[in-house]
Every structure is written in structure tokens, then in C-alpha cells.
Amino acid sequence: MTSGNxxxxxxPTALHDPFFRAASAPAFTRELLxxxxxxxxxxxxxxxxxxxxxxxxxxxxxxxxxxDSYGKARVQPRVMRFGVGISDHMAAGGVAESYWKALExxxxxxxxxxxxxxxxxxxREGLGxxxxxxxxxxxxGGRELGAGVAREPNDGFRVHFxxxxxxxxxxxxxxxxxxxxxxxxxxxVPPSGGETVLWRHRxxxxxxxxxxxxxxxxxxxxxRGAESLEIAPRVGEALLIDPRYFHAVRPSRGAxxxxxxxxxxxTASGQLLTWA
Ligand SMILES: O=C(O)CCC(=O)C(=O)O
Ligand SMILES: [Fe+2]
Numbered sequence: 001m002t003s004g005n006x007x008x009x010x011x012p013t014a015l016h017d018p019f020f021r022a023a024s025a026p027a028f029t030r031e032l033l034x035x036x037x038x039x040x041x042x043x044x045x046x047x048x049x050x051x052x053x054x055x056x057x058x059x060x061x062x063x064x065x066x067x068d069s070y071g072k073a074r075v076q077p078r079v080m081r082f083g084v085g086i087s088d089h090m091a092a093g094g095v096a097e098s099y100w101k102a103l104e105x106x107x108x109x110x111x112x113x114x115x116x117x118x119x120x121x122x123x124r125e126g127l128g129x130x131x132x133x134x135x136x137x138x139x140x141g142g143r144e145l146g147a148g149v150a151r152e153p154n155d156g157f158r159v160h161f162x163x164x165x166x167x168x169x170x171x172x173x174x175x176x177x178x179x180x181x182x183x184x185x186x187x188x189v190p191p192s193g194g195e196t197v198l199w200r201h202r203x204x205x206x207x208x209x210x211x212x213x214x215x216x217x218x219x220x221x222x223x224r225g226a227e228s229l230e231i232a233p234r235v236g237e238a239l240l241i242d243p244r245y246f247h248a249v250r251p252s253r254g255a256x257x258x259x260x261x262x263x264x265x266x267t268a269s270g271q272l273l274t275w276a
Contacts, residue, residue: 017227028240042200042242043231043241049238054117055186067082070085073214079157080154081151082149083149083150084276094170120137123238124274135274138175138275140172140174142174146275148276151258153249153257154251156251157217159246173275184196184233186234186235187235187258187259188256189235190254191255193252196233196241196249198246199227199229201245222246233259262275262276
């Protein structure tokens with residue numbers, strides 16, 4: 001009944017859901033985080049989250065390093081990363097032992113950058129500045145997960161969604177989650193392209209017909225007709241999205257697109273837990 005007569009002359013993309021919006025604010029307030037978890041926003045942007053000086057320090061350190069690429073069969077076009085991501089170590093609906101082994105090298109690689117501060121700690125502190133339950137790195141079987149990675153999707157990310165409840169057979173973290181976010185802090189952005197796009201569409205079983213073979217992604221036709229939201233990232237800006245909305249990153253032109261990223265889960269006791 002809600003799609004009453006007044007909508008009949010409008011194409012579907014002309015309709016707007018007032019909750020499908022990106023809020024922009026100087027900080028991650030309680031209201032914004034609870035609103036994102038509850039579905040009152042699709043994304044929250046905090047420009048100037050990390051100072052230009054700190055962004056430049058991280059970028060300068062990363063620029064001289066060799067990046068790995070995500071698993072080439074699953075991630076096409078290629079996405080580069082510095083650090084270990086859990087999605088490359090999935091096995092039988094759980095986490096492969098190789099992840100824990102790889103994390104040792106990960107910590108060494110990040111320490112080897114010789115940064116004057118821990119950028120993932122800075123991100124957690126900024127994210128949790130107004131959050132009563134605080135932000136901590138999540139654990140699995142009592143072992144601390146990775147704190148984050150630097151990701152470089154110069155040729156874009158395909159249309160996909162992230163939902164650990166669907167990706168893993170059992171709880172990924174020791175604490176069950178009642179909400180999930182994806183966090184990105186941009187340290188290098190291209191002069192054109194590189195936009196993050198969200199669609200007001202969540203996975204439904206029919207969508208599997210659009211899944212690209214052996215890939216993490218879907219044919220863009222899966223979001224056809226859905227309302228969308230485009231965000232052009234800026235250096236120093238933090239973006240927190242509801243990753244259960246299908247999303248993509250457009251190819252970059254003219255410069256590297258590098259973001260520090262991690263997943264965030266909200267527990268029933270109101271704690272925010274991160275992993276990568
Ligand atoms: O780089 C971005 O803006 C979003 C990347 C992404 O797919 C995610 O964080 O889940
Ligand atoms: Fe994603």
C-alpha cells in the first residue's frame with residue numbers, strides 16, 4: 001500500500017528514501033553511529049579526520065614500499081594492499097591458519113614503516129571519541145585479529161557487499177555482532193575518478209544470478225534501478241558505510257587511491273570491534 005498512486009508516474013530512480021543519505025560532520029558522534037547502525041544513514045563522512053601532516057607521513061612511508069595484491073582469481077581488476085586482509089585467508093567457512101601466520105609478517109611490515117604514530121590506533125581513537133563502549137581490535141578464539149590494511153583499488157572495486165554473517169559459517173569474532181560498518185581513511189586520492197558508490201539494495205537470493213564467476217563481485221546490473229549515492233573521497237576524510245548496501249569504487253585517473261581500511265562490528269554490549 002505504501003507505493004500508492006502518487007508514485008506511478010515517476011521512474012524508480014526519481015524516488016528518494018530520506019534515510020538513504022550520507023551525513024557529513026566534524027566527528028563520529030553517538031547520534032551518527034547509532035543512526036548508521038539503525039539504518040537512518042547509509043554513510044557517515046568526517047572530513048579532516050586525520051591531519052594533512054599525518055596523512056602525508058603515512059603516504060610518504062607507503063609510497064616507497066611494495067604492495068601485494070589481493071587473491072588474483074577472486075579480485076579482478078587487481079587491487080593492491082599493504083598488510084594482511086582476512087578475506088584472502090578464508091577456508092571452509094572459517095579462517096585459515098595461514099591468516100595468523102601472515103599477521104606476524106604484517107605487524108613487522110607496518111612497524112618497518114617507522115611511523116611516528118600508529119595510524120590504525122589513531123583511526124580507532126577518532127572513531128570512538130564519542131562512543132561510550134569504545135573501539136578495540138576484535139579477537140577470534142582469544143587471538144587478536146589484524147587492525148587494518150592499506151588498500152589501493154586504482155582500477156576500482158566491483159559492485160559487492162560485505163557481511164561477515166553471510167561470509168562465515170559461525171561468528172567471525174568472539175562476540176556476536178548486531179551491526180557492521182566498513183571504515184576507510186583516504187591518504188591519497190586521484191584528481192578524477194575513485195568515487196565510492198552505494199546502492200540502496202541489499203543482497204537477496206536472486207542476486208546470485210549476477211555474481212561474476214569465482215569473484216567477490218557482481219555484474220552491475222544487480223543494482224539496476226536502485227537509488228544510488230556517490231562519494232568522492234578527499235585526503236584526510238574518514239568514511240564509514242553500511243557495507244550491506246551494495247557498493248563499488250570507480251577506477252581512478254591521475255594518482256594512486258590509497259585508503260587505510262578495516263571492518264567494524266557492533267556488539268550487543270555496545271562495543272565497536274575492528275578487524276581486517
Ligand atoms: O574504498 C572505499 O571507499 C570502499 C572500499 C570497500 O569496498 C569497503 O571498505 O568495504
Ligand atoms: Fe566493500
